[in-house]
Amino acid sequence: MTADLVLRGGRVFNGFSVHPTGTAVAVECGRITAVGPEAAVRAASGPRTGIVDLRGRLVTPGLIDAHAHTFMGGIEALACDVGHCGGADEVQAAVSRYARSTDSRDSPWITGAGWYKGHYDGGFPDASVLDTAVPHRPVYLINRDHHSAWVNTAALRLAGIDDRTPDPADGRIGRRPDGSASGILHEGAMSLVARLLPPITREAVEAGILHGQAHLHALGVTGWQEAIIGEYAGYPDAAPAYRSLAASGRLTGRASGALWVPRGLTLGDLPGLVDSFGARRDLNAAAGFPTSSAKIMVDGVPENRTAAMLEPYESAGCTCGGRTGTDRGPTYLPPEVLDAAAEALEAARFDLHLHAIGDRAVRTALDAVGRAAVALHPTPGGSRSWEPRHTMAHVQLVHPDDVPRFGHLGVTVNAQALWACSDEQMRSLTVPLIGAERARWQYPFASMLAGGAPLAMGSDWPVSDADPWQAIHVAVHRAHPDHGDTGPLVPAEALDLTTALSAYTAGSARVTRSPAGVLRPGAPADLAVLSADPFGPDGPALHRLRADLTIVGGRVVFERAAHRA
Incomplete structure (x- = not known):
């Protein structure tokens, strides 16, 4: 048998290290x-073998994004996308253009996403900015991290939100000094307006997935985990669309999903939720869309003070109209519910995918995993018929006492490494709220690795850039050129390039149970050819690397123009 494709003349990263002698790869039947x-x-080549001359470039396993919101990113890119805007004036112009390009008779609403808290004093703009652009049509714009929404006065009126509207249990309404609603809705308060939005159709979800898939393939990403599968913040369950695309052959990436555990879960709800998750897992798997993870959002984010802290936020940094001196942020499930959910879901053979950002959230989540392990496996060192692959995403603030617990419990650190630098949001919003001591606890990747923690990486796109090489650059340097000469953030926590790239390939494959992520005989031919060899003596800056060719199952899904020249 002869190969369908041979890539030769470069270097090979196999998912764990640079291959000591590898300069070529052969592919046959995917x-x-x-x-x-x-x-x-060369012996595998024949007259019909396609040849790719690597010309000294690096070929790696296709990168796997272990935490993304691909369909949301695609939908938002096709709506009123303000992610490119640098502040209020640019958002006003973008919203005005979008309003002129759409017919209010089809839908009065203007929806979109992408605004960045770092562009606004105190992190949050006012409804009046959107009122200037569109005074009569309601506007709903999700911010980049998806933990807050910005609406105009027309939307507030439609939702009946005023100075007397109470905060929901799992969110907060942003308020001006006089108590009136400012137009910012945090966490669960987003649903006060989101429930009024026109339903997102199956066709729109499919279009979003296909747009997001093409975007990821162009970055060398061949697989990803949808970090929320279920109804959330106005978005529908994307699983039917994924099943449809898989059946039609239009789903070219290896996608999996984490089933969303609602934030209002109670102990009484738990048996029904686990049963429904099992049925949904079977249905999705049969269609080629694995959903063997369960997503639990333990807390929020520090910039709106919804990340759960062991000690209160710094009062000097409170700019959102909340309590000062006592506010430690919420956990969205009571500890007893989180403990019970962790045990029940692991017993049903679900991997936990935990969102935890504050140090109290991290500790609470680790406690739940540890208690589930004791309850389900009371004999230390005993054999298990099934090994869970629990992961904790984001892990921004980790108390030093909890750093070694990741390794002890086998919890994978699902790192969004692009955030581990001193950007404008970090300098002006985050550090004033958490203080200097806790700022030194941020993103302790190297320490958790030294303690035996497995590593995976993801982008959280569209919360941040989907390009793996922007995140890998920060993982290695703890800084990014886009943010000026601010110095590295906790430089002792930097990773070496081999470790970072392994986390984005083999590490992410392991935690998402993907068969890909490694480059060795018998593995799926999911490959990325980079624009250069970053391990070479003259390799470019990491953030300048690009994917020239992306292959999934032996099939080219992206090819940069003239990459073979």
Whole structure:
């Protein structure tokens, strides 16, 4: 048998390290059949073998994004996308253009996303900015981290939100000094307006997935985990669309999903939720869309003081109209409910996908995993018929006492490494709220790795850039050129390039139970050819690397123009 494709003349990263002798890879019937020196792989070539001349570039396993919101990113990119805007004036112009391009008779609403808290004093703009752009049509714009929404006065009126409207249990209404609603809705308060939005159709979700898939493939990403599968913040369950695309062959990436555990879960709800999750897992798996993870949002984010802290937020940094000196932020499930959910879901063979950002959220989540392990496996060191692969995403603030617990419990650190730098939001919003001591506890990747924690990486796109090489650059340097000469953020927590790239390939494959992520004979031929070899002596800055060619299952899904020249 001869190979369908041979890539030769470069270097090979196999998911764990640079191959000591590998300069070529052979692919046949969608799988890797040989990796090694070109002379050894050449025997697999035949007259019909396609040849890719690597010209000294690096070929890696296709990168796997272990935490993304791909369909949301696609939908938002096709709506009123303000992610490129640098502040209020640019948002006004973008919203005005979008309003002129749409017919209010089709839908009065203007929806979109992407505004950045770092562009506004105190992190949050006012409804009056949107009123200037569109005074009569309601506007609903989700911010980049998806934990807050910005609406205009017309939307507030439609929702009946005024100075007398109470905060929901799992959110907060932003208020001006006089107590009136400012137009910012945090966490669960977003649903006060989101429930009024026109339903997002199956066709729109499919279009969003396909747009997001193309975007990820162009970055060398061949697989991803949808971090929320279920109804959330006005978005529908994307699983039917994924099943449809998989059945039609239009889903070219290896996508999986984490089933959303509602924030209002009670102990009484738990048996029904676990049963429904099992049925949904079976249905999705049969269609080619694995959903063997359960997503639990333990807390929020520090900039709106919904990240759960062991000690109160700094009062000097409170700019959102909340309590000062006593506010430690919420956990969205009571500890007894989180403990019971962790045990029941692991017993049903679900991997936990935990969102935890504040140090109290991290500790609470680790406690739940530990208690589930004791309850389900009371004999230390005993064999298990099924090994869970629990992961904790974001892990921004980790108390030093909890750093070694990730390794002890086998919890994978699902790092969004692009955030581990001193950008404008970090300097002007986050650090004033958490204080200097806790700022030094942020994103302790190297320390958790040294304690035995497995590592995976994801982007959280569209919360931040989906390009893996922007995140890898920050993981290695703890700084990014886009944010000026601000110095590295806690430089002792930097990773080396091999470790960071392994986390984005083999590490993410392991935690998402993907068969890909490694480059060895027998593995799926999911490959990315980079624009250069970053391990070479003359390799470019990491953030300048690009994908020239992306292959999934032996099939080219992205090719940069003239990459073979």
